[in-house]
Amino acid sequence: MDATSVPAAGSTALLTDRYELTMLQAALRSGAAHRRSVFEVFTRRLPAGRRYGVLAGTGRVLDAVENFRFTSAQLGWLADRRVVDEDTLRFLADYRFTGDIHGYPEGEVYFPGSPLLTVEGSFAEAVILETVILSILNHDSAIAAAASRMTSAAGGRPVIEMGARRAHERAAVAAARAAYVAGFAATSDLEAGFTYGIPTTGTAAHAFTLVHDTERDAFRAQIDSMGRGTTLLVDTFDLREAVRTAVEVAGTELGAVRIDSGDLTLLAHRVRRQLDELGATGTRIIVTSDLDEYAIAALAAAPVDGYGVGTSLVTGSGEPTCAMVYKLVARAAGPDGPLVPVAKRAAGGKTSIGGRKWAARRPDADGVAEAEVVGTGPIPDALAPHLVQVPLVKAGEMVGRETLEAARERHVRARAALPLSATQLSKGDPVLATELHV
């Protein structure tokens, strides 16, 4: 594919900090550009009080690396603005990633120091992927971590993602995807259905009731159009009256009612009792209204059949990003040759450990994870069956693609293998310690 054949909207090449390209230019001149290099994505800490992290976005990273091609319009702009010189522009025009990427598979849990993604190639080809890789993983993993706490708190009840209106319009699509990886049942976001095949669902807004002359007219219109299995929003005027009207209009086969305000525990009990008295024993109750994992947990004993979560999901429930970084950990003296570990060592707590890492999750005798072991040397035989990283890109070929269902199932397994305290919502330390094996 030559540069001009890349559609501008699909190109990820400019989702990049300017310094990546100017470092590339300087490295092309100094010769360092061709040194074989290993970059690692990891995080020094989890958000305060969180027990585990959840990696999401890996599939989107593969798409982004594949679409990291410069269009002629982009190259023209870089030239016009003198962002980089002619030599660098020629390099960018031909750019495609030809190296290797290993990493934690999507949906996997992680801990401080886990080597989440290892990118190996020339310095030139690997350094310029930094920004877009971190953007994707930091965002998607923040959402997945919050989503995992919510699905865990919800037990077996379905949790629906409906936060698009509280997030950037494209971030919302990625958020729906990350939430699905972490166990959400569906999303309200049509683009997430269109792009990723995630199930979409929805109810109705207060505006729909208000645009009709009466609530009864609105309910009748919705039933006529969507059938009796639909979900009626019952808190526009008076909840009790609305529930009565809903069952009068839809009959006892009414699918569900949605409550979007008030004391949800109290109201869910009242509405359940009323529905049962009206004979609508199969009508479900869906609650929404600024829910987060704590509110979901608090509703565990209430007669609720599903949760709709918006703001707190798309903002990572207080932690809207992760602290993942992309660091050079080793490089050779040329295109080949032995890799030399490198690391920053200045003051300020931002030091890191040089050398390419492997990671294993060591189980105890009962199969419960007991440590995240991260090492730079040879892999001990006992840990070999428990390595976490998988190949994602080999010599520029995407080998790590999988379905979202696969990531979703992996997340359930990975979370279930953690010590029981992992799903406590209260603040605490990471549930596994990271052991360094050097």
Next chain:
Amino acid sequence: MDATSVPAAGSTALLTDRYELTMLQAALRSGAAHRRSVFEVFTRRLPAGRRYGVLAGTGRVLDAVENFRFTSAQLGWLADRRVVDEDTLRFLADYRFTGDIHGYPEGEVYFPGSPLLTVEGSFAEAVILETVILSILNHDSAIAAAASRMTSAAGGRPVIEMGARRAHERAAVAAARAAYVAGFAATSDLEAGFTYGIPTTGTAAHAFTLVHDTERDAFRAQIDSMGRGTTLLVDTFDLREAVRTAVEVAGTELGAVRIDSGDLTLLAHRVRRQLDELGATGTRIIVTSDLDEYAIAALAAAPVDGYGVGTSLVTGSGEPTCAMVYKLVARAAGPDGPLVPVAKRAAGGKTSIGGRKWAARRPDADGVAEAEVVGTGPIPDALAPHLVQVPLVKAGEMVGRETLEAARERHVRARAALPLSATQLSKGDPVLATELHV
């Protein structure tokens, strides 16, 4: 333009909650779809402790409304998944917004209850814009509000946006734009430069030093490539040694040094002294490393020449979204005729005020704003010169387009017209009370 001519990537039509389209279907059957309707975007509260809000994203809303066209691939998907019926698909295939939009212009400040955007058209054409309009305004305004506090705290010193790696890759571009509206000087994000013409800038990463054999080699390579005016990163190994090497390599014309870790106040003083002793009195000091408005304010007395802000900017400095909603406030009985105010009135604090609103910012005798007046009746003569809303879309035509520079200048003026306490960083009430004039 017919549906098939819309490029899929440019279409905003599926950045929409499923219920917007199912409400449309039900309203097309009931006839309510054709009722003239007025929707308003407003927020019931500012984030706790914030003194004012900053509206951003208006320009992006105009783009999104213009590109709200369904492609044949999208329509085919909606049909396959039976999201909506044939009649609704026909409506969507021909959809373009033909109504009117008024609103606060971009960069303007706002308060609880300010009518930020008023969308008027048929119920059908206005209801389906809800999700994408809220996504854009909630995200961009959250970023702009944080950015405004940071530029205010920085006084005249430039603040650079470099948070792309901590945000969704496309949200990062919008964040750079919103930050620019609120006074940031530049961004590291190349796509923001390419798409919006925002100045881009950058320095170098620790990886650039580490890929070379010595720090001196790295500095020389960067100077050779970028010239002596470049910014050298001086905290990879030993700060004091790095500053000495930097001036040896670049001479006293070195543009700037960047410090990315440690006690920035202390280090800035030390580095300034050292640079001065070395004769590099014109070399600037740029600081980065998890800065927010408080850290910026704390550095006011330090010899710092510019701030790079990442995480806290793109996450809204603790408030990553706004609480803006899109509510039906009035509707007619048909396509024309008198508008009837409508409002939700159920329990739970989510009630709203019916009727189309105007807004005026009333100045005191000195020209300082003293109240945000929001009304539904006739506009008092005294307030007529102080109305805040402007026309944005007239009968489907975009009439509110403007340059980012215009929004940027408006923000400076609007903020300067607020009472002095507006720019206090400490928590407090909104600096203007919203007076309801009905």
